[in-house]
Amino acid sequence: MYGQGPLGFEAKTVGLLLLPGALLNGALSPKIGILFDxxxxxTMIIPGTVLLIVTMIIYSTISFSIPAWAFILVYMALMLAIxxxxxxxxxxALNQLPPHLYPHGTAMSNTLQPMAGALGVSTHGPVQASWSKQG
Known part of the structure; x- marks a missing residue:
């Protein structure tokens, strides 16, 4: 949204900017699974959370003049953290359930994840707008 809105890039360009991070996420997920086992x-979540905090701080300071390579690197760090x-x-979390509840736990996780994302997006807009009016 930032790339298409304020930066004015086409959807294709933004997709190409995000592609390296998405490929990194896909390539690392099986390796992260091995490390998890x-x-x-x-051991995985704590360093990932620290990296996520660092990338969010960097994202909060991004300006219109950020070079594409820097945006790609920060996004790759974000995908690594995720x-x-x-x-x-x-x-x-699912390992804590008894085996007969695995399908229900998976269904709950898959339901709550987009709901939480939608809630975050819908509350962020009004909060951001109120901050803009104050500043």
């Missing part, structure tokens, strides 16, 4: 979720947080946290 070897070390457990905590890969090290999402799969271990979901797998760790």
């Amino acid at each position: 070897k070390y457990g979720p905590r 890969a090290t947080i999402m799969m271990p946290s979901q797998t760790g």
Whole structure:
């Protein structure tokens, strides 16, 4: 949205900017799974959360003059953080359920994830608008 809105890029250009991060996420997810099996979720989630915080701080300071390569690198770091947080946290949570409840846990997780995303987006807009009026 940032690329198409304020930066004025076409959808195709934004897609190409995001492609390296998406490929990195897809390539690393199986390797993160192996590390999860070897070390457990905590070893993956804590560094991933720290990386996520750092990338969010960087994103909060992005301006219109950011070069494309810098945007791509920050997005790749974000995708690395997401890969090290999402799969271990979901797998760790589902592992706590008895086996006969796995389908229900998966259904709940798959239902709550987009609902939480929609809630975040719908509350962010009014909050951002109120901050813009104050500043």
